[in-house]
Amino acid sequence: PVAAANVGYIDGQFVLNPTNEQMEDSSLNLTVAGTKDAVLMIEGAADFLPEDIMIDAVTFGHVAIKTICEAMEEFGKLVGKTKNYSTLLQPVEGLQEEVNEALGQKVEELWDHEGKKSELSSNMSKLSKQAWAMFEEKYPNDRNQVMKCYKTLLSKKMYQKAKETGIRCDGRKLDEVRTIDIETTLLPKVHGSALFTRGETQAIATATLGDSGMKQKIDKLDGTQQKRFYLQYTFPPSCVGETGRVGMPGRREVGHGNLAERALSTILPSEKDFPYTIRVESLITESNGSSSMASVCGGCLALMDAGVPVKSPVAGIAMGMLLDDTHSVSDDDAVIVSDILGTEDGLGTMDFKVAGDRTGITTFQLDIKCEGLTIETMSRALQQAKVGRMHILDKMDEVLAGPREELPPTIPRISAFQIPADSIGKVIGPGGKQIRAVIEDFELINMDVQEDGRIQVSSLNTEKLKKAEEFVKELIKSAGGGGRGGDRGGRGGGRGPKPAYVGPPAEEGMVYKGKITGIHQFGVFVEILPGPEDGSSPGLEGLCHVSELHVERVRNCEGFMNSMGVEEIDVKYIGKNAKGQLQLSRKAVLEDKRSGNKPKKVEPKEEMSQDEVDVIAQAIEGIQNL
Secondary structure (H helix, E strand, O other): OOEEEEEEEEOOEEEEOOOHHHHOOOOEEEEEEEOOOOEEEEEEEEEEEOHHHHHHHHHHHHHHHHHHHHHHHHHHHHHOOOOOOOOOOOOOOOHHHHHHHHHHHHHHHHHHHOOOHHHHHHHHHHHHHHHHHHHOOOOOOOHHHHHHHHHHHHHHHHHHHHHHHOEOOOOOEOOOOOOEEEEEOOOOOOOEEEEEEEOOEEEEEEEEEEOHHHOEEEEEOOEEEEEOEEEEEEOOHHHHOOOOOOOOOOHHHHHHHHHHHHHHHOOOOOOOOOOOEEEEEEEEEEOOOOHHHHHHHHHHHHHHHOOOOOOOOOEEEEEEEEOOOOOOEOOOOOEEEEOOOHHHHHHOOEEEEEEEOOOOEEEEEEEEOOOEEOHHHHHHHHHHHHHHHHHHHHHHHHHOOOOOOOOOOOOOEEEEEEOOHHHHHHHHOHHHHHHHHHHHHOOOOEEEEOOOOEEEEEEOOHHHHHHHHHHHHHHHHOOOOOOOOHHHOOOOOOOOOOOOOOOOOOOOOOEEEEEEEEEEOOEEEEEEEOOOOOOOOOOEEEEEEHHHOOOOOOOOHHHHHHHHOOOEEEEEEEEEOOOOOEEEEHHHHHHHHHHOOOOOEEOOOOOOOHHHHHHHHHHHHHHHOO
């Protein structure tokens, strides 16, 4: 049986299968899967935990796995079903020995050649064709079996060479990392960039900084999630010398990108200390093993090149394992190799990716192709990985030891400030008119307004940034509406503090036809009762949250409202929230219409102008004189 467990680390204690609340305080998120005899897979992230704690965590999780596996075995005995092996393809008797005798010498010569990837791939392809040609006549219907035996021979001979000579198929020692070449700021217009080359694996990493409005938005079952940091990993066919369709990222690209993202997210400063949204892209231009770990190294260098104050540089390395018998559990004779090639990944039995800084691990991922990995073998792999990680960090320090002291001039400067939440509608304006005017007049890159009144503005001109903040603060003080600002001047200011609404209160449960005063990603501000025409006091305004706009889910509030093309909407007043703000619902109105209910509707009364009153008075006077 196979089982799995989740392990957390809170206040120096391991926690088995922690809750979501406990995981928020955990410095480790480890998932372990395996049998009662060995580990099959681990994956997760840590907050700079040392190798010995990681081994203890895996051991702790494996104890729980043993208990679960034993319980499942007992359950199997109670069920009493006999396993059905009849559908399994049995190996052809004596075929492996025939393949070993016919091709053993040729495979040894192949591994002794120690060529580059292109040459090695070409030789392996030729030998593969020869292998089938030798046995095609004798085993015409067993091609898969022949090629499986051929692959087993390749793995066995690769292991024997490494075990006996300490030299791998490319001529390196077991713990030797390939030649590393690094270049930073290779793209001058990009906020941060790095070219990381390790052997025949190369990644171009770029870092881009933006404001809070550029966070990645992800629709999930429990609502919309906004990610401040995200990494995009791209692995085109050209990086392995092939042509093919380039479209949306596949499962492999998503997984590798997520692994590199976890490695880097731990070293980033808090949003309070560094209020930028951060995006890293890693484009793999050449691949021969461990491109995801190259993305970690290149991504870290690109972040430091952009001036992001990371806690410490991180690097990643992929470890491999060679076994004499690939169908057994790892033992003391297992050969651990550092910085594996694509060939060693394909013919070996382990791909163990580890990333971290000089003090500990930030992310890890292990998958194996043998029957299991013992804790002792995993400990050897982690210690050897640490040595390789230190070597890579030394090479990175030679080029860029830490973040740039100043942000490059291509990065927008950001200013953040707070306004009262009930003034958001005034800043945004009807249909977003006011906020667009501020962005245009002060030459801002963006202006992001949060539901709680936090405003973040970004611009390449720090002077314009200050003026925009001053204008917005003055705008919310004025009673009549400010107007446009910037170098063109404007009508804002001069009227003193904003007065409160003095009209009749709204009646809960009533439907009002209100005027749209502001549209934002979190909802729509609607004025349901107007203020006096002289502007001495404002109208009564409330928020129709995005979740209350329609009976179906609205993913893009601004796009939804723009598609309606209206200036007024019917909303129901459903009460006040904890802050005393009016809550409105258009969804409730639509649901009432569907169910046939007809609630009392309140239309805003329009007052006549003085000219209209005078005209009517003259008409009445004329009638009386007849």
